[in-house]
Amino acid sequence: MTNELKSTEALILDAARTIFIRKGFAASRMQEIADAAGINKSLLHYYFRSKEQLFEAVFSRALENFIPRVKNIIEAELPLDQKISRFVETYIDTLLQNPYLPAFVIHELNMNPGKFAGRLKNAGLKPEIILQNIEEETGREAFLKVRPDHFMVNLLGLVIFPFIARPVVQEVLQKTDEQYKTFLMERKEQIIQFVMNAITKT
Amino acid sequence: MTNELKSTEALILDAARTIFIRKGFAASRMQEIADAAGINKSLLHYYFRSKEQLFEAVFSRALENFIPRVKNIIEAELPLDQKISRFVETYIDTLLQNPYLPAFVIHELNMNPGKFAGRLKNAGLKPEIILQNIEEETGREAFLKVRPDHFMVNLLGLVIFPFIARPVVQEVLQKTDEQYKTFLMERKEQIIQFVMNAITKT
DNA sequence: GTCTATATCGGGATAGAC
DNA sequence: GTCTATCCCGATATAGAC
Numbered sequence: 358m359t360n361e362l363k364s365t366e367a368l369i370l371d372a373a374r375t376i377f378i379r380k381g382f383a384a385s386r387m388q389e390i391a392d393a394a395g396i397n398k399s400l401l402h403y404y405f406r407s408k409e410q411l412f413e414a415v416f417s418r419a420l421e422n423f424i425p426r427v428k429n430i431i432e433a434e435l436p437l438d439q440k441i442s443r444f445v446e447t448y449i450d451t452l453l454q455n456p457y458l459p460a461f462v463i464h465e466l467n468m469n470p471g472k473f474a475g476r477l478k479n480a481g482l483k484p485e486i487i488l489q490n491i492e493e494e495t496g497r498e499a500f501l502k503v504r505p506d507h508f509m510v511n512l513l514g515l516v517i518f519p520f521i522a523r524p525v526v527q528e529v530l531q532k533t534d535e536q537y538k539t540f541l542m543e544r545k546e547q548i549i550q551f552v553m554n555a556i557t558k559t
Numbered sequence: 560m561t562n563e564l565k566s567t568e569a570l571i572l573d574a575a576r577t578i579f580i581r582k583g584f585a586a587s588r589m590q591e592i593a594d595a596a597g598i599n600k601s602l603l604h605y606y607f608r609s610k611e612q613l614f615e616a617v618f619s620r621a622l623e624n625f626i627p628r629v630k631n632i633i634e635a636e637l638p639l640d641q642k643i644s645r646f647v648e649t650y651i652d653t654l655l656q657n658p659y660l661p662a663f664v665i666h667e668l669n670m671n672p673g674k675f676a677g678r679l680k681n682a683g684l685k686p687e688i689i690l691q692n693i694e695e696e697t698g699r700e701a702f703l704k705v706r707p708d709h710f711m712v713n714l715l716g717l718v719i720f721p722f723i724a725r726p727v728v729q730e731v732l733q734k735t736d737e738q739y740k741t742f743l744m745e746r747k748e749q750i751i752q753f754v755m756n757a758i759t760k761t
Numbered sequence: 762g763t764c765t766a767t768a769t770c771g772g773g774a775t776a777g778a779c
Numbered sequence: 780g781t782c783t784a785t786c787c788c789g790a791t792a793t794a795g796a797c
Contacts, residue, residue: 365780380670384585387773397782402774404780457669464666466726467659468586473730484731501756506732506742507749510721513728518716521723524668526715528675529686530708540708547709554703555757567762589791599764604792606762 366404368394373401374415378461382412382468416465416472419458424480426451431487437494441512441552446545448516453541460521501556508556515548568606570596575603575617580663584614584670618667618674621660626682628653633689639696643714643754648747650718655743662723703758710758717750 363371372394376385387408391398405411430444452459466473477484488505496502519526519541527537565573574596578587589610593600607613632646654661668675679686690707698704721728721743729739 381583381585381666383583384670386771388771398773399775399783400781406774408773460666460669463724463727464583464662464669467662467666467723468582470726473726477730484733488732504745504749507746507753509731510728510746511717511750511753513724514716514720515713516716517724518720519712521669522665522715522719524672524675525665526712528679529711530690531686543706544709544712547706548713551709551713551757555753557761559759559761588789590789600791601765601793602763608792610791 365394365396365400368396369401369404369411370414370418373411374419377412377415378419378457381461381464382408385412416462419462420476421480423451423455423458424477424482428480428482431490437497437500438553440494442549444512445516445548445552449541449545449548452517452520453538456520456523459517460523463521495556499558501558503556511555512548512552515552516544519544567596567598567602570598571603571606571613572616572620575613576621579614579617580621580659583663583666584610587614618664621664622678623682625653625657625660626679626684630682630684633692639699639702640755642696644751646714647718647750647754651743651747651750654719654722655740658722658725661719662725665723697758701760703760705758713757714750714754717753718746721746 369390373385373390376390376393385408387401388398390411391401394401401408401411405414426447427444430440430447433440433443435443488509491503491505491508494500495505495508523537527534530537530540532540571592575587575592578592578595587610589603590600592613593603596603603610603613607616628649629646632642632649635642635645637645690711693705693707693710696702697707697710725739729736732739732742734742
């Protein structure tokens with residue numbers, strides 16, 4: 358409806374994003390993207406040269422949008438418990454807006470593992486510092502010392518898994534779409550509680 | 560090397576399994592499968608009629624192999640803590656043998672959500688019973704009462720996520736392949752500890 | 762059952778008019 | 780910049796000989 362206001366390039370990128378994220382690179386068709394953008398197939402090539410390059414543009418933007426949000430939370434000067442809460446809440450809120458994003462990114466990285474190399478550093482994410490940070494902040498005060506690498510993966514798994522594995526999980530739990538959305542929102546509180554229990558000294 | 564001993568059909572299924580799991584349905588090529596099986600392309604059609612049907616055969620077998628293992632553990636008559644330990648250990652051991660399986664299954668289900676409907680029940684998995692089971696066993700003795708649906712997802716996420724998201728996680732943690740394998744094995748102990756802390760009354 | 766040859770079609774990419 | 784027409788390859792699938 359507001360298509361007339363967007364540049365053709367933006368139109369293409371939006372359409373490509375939708376199609377690529379839903380179907381993955383291999384199953385997506387240039388024709389389908391053109392249709393979704395309301396333009397001609399050859400315009401895709403005019404703007405992006407090839408399917409690979411169009412995909413690359415979509416993929417890069419998806420990451421560039423996402424990484425800074427994570428970065429902000431992680432670098433915030435907050436005590437551990439508040440940092441965990443903010444991380445979980447912000448992450449889940451963001452994924453609720455982009456529910457298909459993690460499965461997309463992960464699948465494409467699995468298809469082409471090298472694709473990721475270097476992108477994190479380019480975006481200014483410093484894994485060493487995050488891990489060191491966790492190491493320092495656990496083991497203090499009321500918290501158990503934890504292995505920072507495992508802790509990081511635990512947190513990510515708890516948050517991201519129900520988005521990636523939605524079809525299976527929704528089937529297993531026998532929830533409607535509406536109920537599943539509620540379930541995902543509940544997880545903010547549930548994960549925070551679960552994690553805090555796990556790392557709080559008895 | 561022992562190819563001469565296997566039936567052609569088994570040869571095809573093994574090859575198709577490898578290719579489909581590594582590349583997904585859309586990116587896999589019949590020619591590639593034929594090459595991997597050491598046979599002619601048209602033999603694939605002779606045995607399985609079409610690419611979809613070959614895929615279906617592979618996918619079904621992958622699930623049929625996997626589900627019974629989970630079923631066994633879940634139905635075992637054990638106290639909660641032992642059940643959790645066995646579940647985590649067996650699940651991770653199985654995934655270490657089939658590291659690409661979860662990403663494959665999850666991606667194909669995301670592409671085609673309906674595909675899963677009914678398969679669980681056919682395989683004899685009763686989600687209601689599992690959930691009820693968790694509900695009964697937590698809240699007793701030394702354990703906190705937990706929401707069984709969230710608890711189930713927590714457990715699955717902790718176990719499966721580092722397999723699905725391996726490229727990202729390995730990059731973030733800056734581990735070599737060897738170190739990552741070690742990391743995955745360590746997770747058995749780490750997850751069990753983490754989860755037990757999380758649900759044990761203080 | 763297994764192979765070679767071929768039909769058929771879909772899809773990425775280009776040429777060229779407007 | 781945008782469209783129509785077309786090229787051309789790759790991939791699924793079939794026909795038919797052995």
